[in-house]
Amino acid sequence: NAGVMQNPRHLVRRRGQEARLRCSPMKGHSHVYWYRQLPEEGLKFMVYLQKENIIDESGMPKERFSAEFPKEGPSILRIQQVVRGDSAAYFCASSPNGEATGYGYTFGSGTRLTVV
Amino acid sequence: QKEVEQDPGPLSVPEGAIVSLNCTYSNSAFQYFMWYRQYSRKGPELLMYTYSSGNKEDGRFTAQLNKASQYVSLLIRDSQPSDSATYLCAATTGGFKTIFGAGTRLFVKA
Numbered sequence: 001n002a003g004v005m006q007n008p009r010h011l012v013r014r015r016g017q018e019a020r021l022r023c024s025p026m027k028g029h030s031h032v033y034w035y036r037q038l039p040e041e042g043l044k045f046m047v048y049l050q051k052e053n054i055i056d057e058s059g060m061p062k063e064r065f066s067a068e069f070p071k072e073g074p075s076i077l078r079i080q081q082v083v084r085g086d087s088a089a090y091f092c093a094s095s096p097n098g099e100a101t102g103y104g105y106t107f108g109s110g111t112r113l114t115v116v
Numbered sequence: 117q118k119e120v121e122q123d124p125g126p127l128s129v130p131e132g133a134i135v136s137l138n139c140t141y142s143n144s145a146f147q148y149f150m151w152y153r154q155y156s157r158k159g160p161e162l163l164m165y166t167y168s169s170g171n172k173e174d175g176r177f178t179a180q181l182n183k184a185s186q187y188v189s190l191l192i193r194d195s196q197p198s199d200s201a202t203y204l205c206a207a208t209t210g211g212f213k214t215i216f217g218a219g220t221r222l223f224v225k226a
Contacts, residue, residue, distance in 0.1 A: 004159070031212070033212070040218060041218050042204065042217050042218040043204070044216075045214070048213070056212070098211060104150055104162035104165060105214070110157075110159055
């Protein structure tokens, strides 16, 4: 029973390029969350999605960032025209329902984005 | 002021020690509190979850919640080198959005 799978584990992009981060939730989980973690800072909520729906994107920058969770396939976090400040670890989590309590989230191992 | 605050550490203790990790929160609407453990280069994993004031025990771990003082702590007994990690305090008002503290780094020396 695979957990939350994120790929790639490491991603290096030059300034101005696009970054695509993929997340496959745990089997049976239909709720996906994206968080960003900067060094010495906590996890910051970005977006919450269900299949084909964005439920809450209040933590996502209005420009350059977008997320989707199609009917088939993984969830994608897309960052266009990356800048150095986008360098961070991006974590995806999934849950069987929309609740953060109880069993909490199951996190993936993250994608570490480095913008050079 | 951050909604969930933790001392970043690092905290270094010998094997077998009792460790107390502390967390305060400023949003009185938080109802549910969680402790996650994060090893280096890994994603966080849920350790403990509590919602009522008092103590909740699970093996060597005890989560203590004091809603009146808006304070949460995680007690680790008989600490092991494998407990060396960053411990994240998290809170939610309910529903999906979870607010995380910056974490406390713990080193347990053999």
